[in-house]
Amino acid sequence: MNSEKIEQIIDNHHGEAGSLIQILLDIQNEFHWLPGEALDLVSKKLQIPLSQIQHTATFYKAFSLVPKGRHEISICMGTACHVRGAPRVLEVVQQITGLQPGETDADMKFSLDTVNCLGCCALGPVIEIDEQHLGKVAPAKTAELLKNYE
Amino acid sequence: MINSPAELEQLRQEILSKRNSNKARISICAGAGCLATGAGKVIDAFNAEVEKAGLTADVNVKGTGCPGFCERGPIVVIDPAEICYLQVSPQDVPEIVSETIKKEKVVDRLVYSDPAKNEKAIREADIPFYKNQERNIIGNNIKIDPKVIDDYLALRGYSALVKALFQMTSEQVLEEVKKSGLRGRGGGGFPTGIKWEAARKAPGETKYVIVNADEGDPGAFMDRAVLEGNPHSILEGLIIGAYAIGSHEGYIYVRQEYPLALENVGVAIKQAREYGFLGRNILGSNFDFDIKVHRGAGAFVCGEETALLLSLEGKPGEPRARPPYPATSGLWGKPTNINNVETWANVPLIINNGADWYNQFGTARSKGTKIFSLVGKIKNTGLVEVPMGATLRDIIYKIGDGIPGGKKFKAVQTGGPAGGCIPEEHLDIAVDFDELTKAGAIMGSGGMIVLDEDTCMVDVARYFLNFLTQESCGKCSPCREGVKQMHRILTNITEGRGKEGDIELLEELAMSTGSASLCALGRTAPNPVLSTIRYFRHEYETHIKEKRCPSFTCQGLVSYYVDPAKCDACRICFRECSSHAIIGGKNLIHIIDQAKCNACGTCFEVCPARFGAVIRISGEPVPARIPDEMRIIVRQRRVKREKQDERSLHTD
Numbered sequence: 145m146n147s148e149k150i151e152q153i154i155d156n157h158h159g160e161a162g163s164l165i166q167i168l169l170d171i172q173n174e175f176h177w178l179p180g181e182a183l184d185l186v187s188k189k190l191q192i193p194l195s196q197i198q199h200t201a202t203f204y205k206a207f208s209l210v211p212k213g214r215h216e217i218s219i220c221m222g223t224a225c226h227v228r229g230a231p232r233v234l235e236v237v238q239q240i241t242g243l244q245p246g247e248t249d250a251d252m253k254f255s256l257d258t259v260n261c262l263g264c265c266a267l268g269p270v271i272e273i274d275e276q277h278l279g280k281v282a283p284a285k286t287a288e289l290l291k292n293y294e
Numbered sequence: 295m296i297n298s299p300a301e302l303e304q305l306r307q308e309i310l311s312k313r314n315s316n317k318a319r320i321s322i323c324a325g326a327g328c329l330a331t332g333a334g335k336v337i338d339a340f341n342a343e344v345e346k347a348g349l350t351a352d353v354n355v356k357g358t359g360c361p362g363f364c365e366r367g368p369i370v371v372i373d374p375a376e377i378c379y380l381q382v383s384p385q386d387v388p389e390i391v392s393e394t395i396k397k398e399k400v401v402d403r404l405v406y407s408d409p410a411k412n413e414k415a416i417r418e419a420d421i422p423f424y425k426n427q428e429r430n431i432i433g434n435n436i437k438i439d440p441k442v443i444d445d446y447l448a449l450r451g452y453s454a455l456v457k458a459l460f461q462m463t464s465e466q467v468l469e470e471v472k473k474s475g476l477r478g479r480g481g482g483g484f485p486t487g488i489k490w491e492a493a494r495k496a497p498g499e500t501k502y503v504i505v506n507a508d509e510g511d512p513g514a515f516m517d518r519a520v521l522e523g524n525p526h527s528i529l530e531g532l533i534i535g536a537y538a539i540g541s542h543e544g545y546i547y548v549r550q551e552y553p554l555a556l557e558n559v560g561v562a563i564k565q566a567r568e569y570g571f572l573g574r575n576i577l578g579s580n581f582d583f584d585i586k587v588h589r590g591a592g593a594f595v596c597g598e599e600t601a602l603l604l605s606l607e608g609k610p611g612e613p614r615a616r617p618p619y620p621a622t623s624g625l626w627g628k629p630t631n632i633n634n635v636e637t638w639a640n641v642p643l644i645i646n647n648g649a650d651w652y653n654q655f656g657t658a659r660s661k662g663t664k665i666f667s668l669v670g671k672i673k674n675t676g677l678v679e680v681p682m683g684a685t686l687r688d689i690i691y692k693i694g695d696g697i698p699g700g701k702k703f704k705a706v707q708t709g710g711p712a713g714g715c716i717p718e719e720h721l722d723i724a725v726d727f728d729e730l731t732k733a734g735a736i737m738g739s740g741g742m743i744v745l746d747e748d749t750c751m752v753d754v755a756r757y758f759l760n761f762l763t764q765e766s767c768g769k770c771s772p773c774r775e776g777v778k779q780m781h782r783i784l785t786n787i788t789e790g791r792g793k794e795g796d797i798e799l800l801e802e803l804a805m806s807t808g809s810a811s812l813c814a815l816g817r818t819a820p821n822p823v824l825s826t827i828r829y830f831r832h833e834y835e836t837h838i839k840e841k842r843c844p845s846f847t848c849q850g851l852v853s854y855y856v857d858p859a860k861c862d863a864c865r866i867c868f869r870e871c872s873s874h875a876i877i878g879g880k881n882l883i884h885i886i887d888q889a890k891c892n893a894c895g896t897c898f899e900v901c902p903a904r905f906g907a908v909i910r911i912s913g914e915p916v917p918a919r920i921p922d923e924m925r926i927i928v929r930q931r932r933v934k935r936e937k938q939d940e941r942s943l944h945t946d
Contacts, residue, residue: 164608165591169550203610203767205592206550222512223707223743224669226757232894239872259551260594260761263515264330265669266364266676277330284870284896 149174150182154189161190164200168207176216177208213248213255215293217241218272222261225268232283233269234258240287253293296570298578299456302447309444318353318395319373320344321436322382325360325522326515326554328367332383333357336368339384343391353395356442359435359523362677363423366406371418371436378418379404408695426692428655429679430663431639432516435523440558443565446526452571454642458534459579462645467538468494471641473649475661480506480597480634481712481738481814483660483727489631492621494539496629501541504625504632505532506602507548507555510594511710512761514741516665516677517635521548521555524639525562529585531641533571536583539631544583547602549590559587594711594765598813599632601767612769613813634739636665656682660726664740670707671746673698680725687721690744701746705829709738711758711765712818714825715751734825736818750847751830752837756784758822766815773816776807780823789850792838797827842913849893853916856897858883860907863927867897867908883925888916 153170157163164186171182178201187194201207219234234245243249243256262270267279271286278289296302322328322337340355363369366380372394379390379401386404393399406415408422415421418436438445446452458467472487493501505528509517521528532544548556563585566572574582593611595601601611603625624630640662644652655662660682666689669675673695680689686706690696697703705715708725714735716723723729727737745754759781768774780803783796804820811817827834836842843851856867856876861883868878875890876897884907886897901908 160608162606162608165605166589166608169589169591200608200610203593203612207591223710223741223757224513224675226512227670227743227745227749227754232896235892235894236872236896260510261512261514262330263518263552264327264364265513265515265667266327266367267330268669270330279330282899283894284900287872 147181147185150185151189154186159189161192164190164192164197165204168197168201168204172207176212177210179211180209210248211252213252215253215274216255216257217290218257218259218262219245220260220262220268220270220272221258222263222265222268224265225261225270228268229283230269233271233281233286236283236286237271237290240290254290295568296577299460302452302456302577306447309448313448315374318349320353320355320390320395321358321371321373322356323360323367323369323436324357325364325435325519326552327360327364328369329554331367333368335384336370336382336387339387340391343387344395347391347396349391349395356439356445359438359440360432360519360677361418361424361436362429362432362519362679363421363674364676365423365674369436370404376417376419378406378416378421380406422695423674423676423678423693426688427679428663428681430643430655431527431636432519432523432665432677432679434527435519438524440523440525441561443526443562443569446524450646451526452530454645455530455533455571456577458537458645459577459581464494464538464540467534467645470649471538471644474640474644474652475649475656475659476637476640476644476652477660477727478634479636479640479664479739481709481736483737486633486637489621489633490535490539492619493541493629493631496622498629500543500628501539502625502628502630503532503536503539503541503544504602504606504630505544505546505635505638506597506599506632507546507552507635508590508597508602509549509552509635509739510597510765511739511741513669513743514667514710514739516667516740518552518555519677520635520639520665521552522558525555525559526566527642528559528635528638529562529566529571531638532585533576533583534641534645535631535633535638537581541631542582542584544585545588545606545625546585547588547590547596547606549592551592556587556589563587593767594761595767595813595815598815600813602632603630610767612767613815615812636740657724657726657729659728664725664737666725666740666742668694668742668744670743671697671701671749672744682726683724685722685724686716689725689742690721694744697744697746699746701748703744704747704749705745705751707735707743707745707754707822708741709736709821710741711761712736712814712821713738713741714821715745715754715829716825717829734821734828736821748845748847750788750843750845751826751833752784752843753788753847755822755826756781756788759784759819762815762819766819770810770812770816772807772810773812773819776803776811777816777819779803780807780820784823787834787837788843788848790837790841790848792834792841794838796838797831797834801827836913840913844912846895846910846912848912849895852893852895852910852912853888854891854893854895854898854908854910855886855888855916855919856884857907857909858920858924860905861927862905862907864902864905866900866902870896870900872896881927881929883920883927885919885925 245258248255370379370382406421476486477483596605596611601613605611620630665679808820868876875887878884898908
């Protein structure tokens with residue numbers, strides 16, 4: 145872990161306790177998760193008890209307390225996608241990867257998550273892999289799609 | 295830095311004089327929806343092609359805000375001819391430049407056409423999707439590069455701010471907004487002017503104004519489109535509101551799931567500061583105001599204003615009881631006024647054109663226009679802005695063009711997870727705050743999800759309660775436990791474990807959760823359940839009594855089997871089944887192993903229509919599998935040859 149980077153992030157927010165969420169978001173964006181050492185450091189620098197930081201870090205969905213895989217799959221479970229078959233897409237992806245939402249596989253290839261709405265409903269059902277939107281996903285074609293990732 | 299209204303007008307004239315209205319302009323929607331379909335590559339292709347043709351000085355290429363017609367994106371509009379091209383790919387770009395830009399000819403295959411109705415439209419304004427709207431707020435999106443403040447100024451931008459600061463007192467601004475009848479667009483529908491007045495009157499020097507851009511309803515993205523596409527209109531509204539209320543500090547709370555909105559708002563704030571629309575002594579008026587951006591970290595409940603305030607303070611967003619209302623005790627205990635993105639976007643329009651102008655749109659108690667995101671089982675997915683009072687039928691059929699695939703309309707769900715489902719017989723109600731509430735739904739933030747005959751209404755209720763179970767913050771027990779129990783019962787019903795009395799129990803739970811919960815999340819959580827019971831009770835009963843899902847949605851109540859008489863052993867379903875539940879082989883009639891099958895329906899979908907061999911059933915037993923010796927398929931060709939052999943034998 146790069147503690148210099150974390151200190152820099154905290155300094156960018158002037159070390160204000162009110163900026164806790166913004167600081168955690170920046171750390172999350174930088175490392176794709178919140179390493180324990182990072183939370184210790186934030187706690188020390190902002191003088192906020194670690195328990196309070198844990199409360200915030202587990203309350204908001206943007207934060208992950210475990211590392212993410214090389215490829216992050218987000219399956220849109222928004223209403224428009226739901227009525228267009230998103231649950232089945234999710235089921236197939238779960239079967240292929242062996243993951244439940246929120247999990248990462250042992251060789252750190254895929255992380256699977258569901259999201260509430262990606263806001264491109266015209267393309268539903270939508271999945272997002274590594275920030276790339278893939279629209280009108282047919283459950284039957286999903287296996288083929290995931291083969292493209294190493 | 296602009297120091298007076300006169301200087302602003304001078305700058306505006308300079309901008310306009312530099313912009314030759316005859317110069318060709320290529321506007322490409324760079325909203326999140328079109329970007330997902332490749333608009334970024336289209337913009338790159340236009341830039342490259344224009345440069346290649348040596349037209350850089352004569353043609354202006356820009357990525358703009360979202361005009362709303364997501365279904366046919368990426369969208370390109372060419373001015374001054376106002377030609378609108380739909381579903382443009384980078385491959386189309388050379389032809390557009392050589393034909394339309396150089397020769398002023400329309401590329402026919404890229405304009406709107408509907409062969410079924412024999413309709414064609416070249417200009418945006420003539421396309422039925424747009425023609426039936428009243429686009430006061432999002433109409434300008436396609437004309438503006440959100441990262442260029444001059445584009446906003448060229449369209450009278452910040453003139454409402456000048457009018458408010460220099461021609462009106464803060465009381466007059468407040469009175470105008472009150473007179474306009476504007477009501478909160480975030481879902482509550484509370485009169486904006488009255489809310490402002492409460493914050494204005496509250497004692498205290500420090501006051502805050504906040505833009506709530508924590509748009510969390512699944513299937514709703516109008517706030518994103520306005521924030522991404524026309525961020526200065528929100529800033530202008532907020533500054534005017536701050537002036538009326540007496541605030542000098544504002545926040546924009548944007549969910550971090552909207553990276554482009556965050557980026558564009560950040561750029562807009564920076565430019566507004568450079569131009570003197572934000573900061574000290576704005577335009578020489580002695581009024582000081584500045585804005586900070588706060589990123590939300592993904593919690594639906596933070597759309598609720600007391601939760602949003604705690605989140606702004608860096609804490610978990612758990613709502614608190616009201617009163618005290620934020621107007622008297624909000625952010626860090628100071629008087630605070632929170633309005634939704636679309637509400638703020640209305641403010642410059644009201645100040646510029648007056649409350650009387652604004653009042654011409656809408657119904658008696660709901661004024662102005664409203665943006666809806668029309669999604670789900672609808673031909674034209676997109677954002678539609680209509681005057682309050684438009685009928686659901688007009689929105690769905692005239693603008694949305696009805697249901698795709700020749701399917702039958704079943705219901706429209708409005709208002710997000712707190713909303714309800716409205717059936718066919720109520721499609722003629724006028725959409726405004728009060729009529730939707732009367733029908734058992736709500737306006738909410740403006741999500742409109744169309745459901746067709748293939749949608750199971752019990753499953754829709756279960757879907758929303760699942761969403762709310764996950765998003766309930768857990769602070770108060772009526773919501774934490776009530777929503778969870780309703781979700782459990784709905785799950786049982788959809789999985790075939792429903793029992794007599796479940797509907798009544800749901801109604802009872804809905805009543806207590808709705809009346810005892812702390813915040814709007816819990817209080818409105820029963821709506822999806824109650825509205826589906828109210829209009830679709832028979833579907834609940836079919837699930838409970840007959841263990842049947844009429845729309846074949848609930849996997850636990852649906853089975854699939856192969857009709858031996860129709861199976862051709864093509865092995866497609868055998869290959870595609872991800873559960874390996876199909877027992878197949880060359881020239882062997884396929885069988886679905888019911889023990890392994892999870893009823894995902896893939897086999898049903900991939901079985902070629904000419905065979906139609908996979909049958910789905912609900913509420914009835916699966917026929918017994920045929921004995922293995924009867925599974926062998928004797929190919930027709932072989933039979934023919936045998937017959938020929940027979941015939942030749944006879945003739946010999």
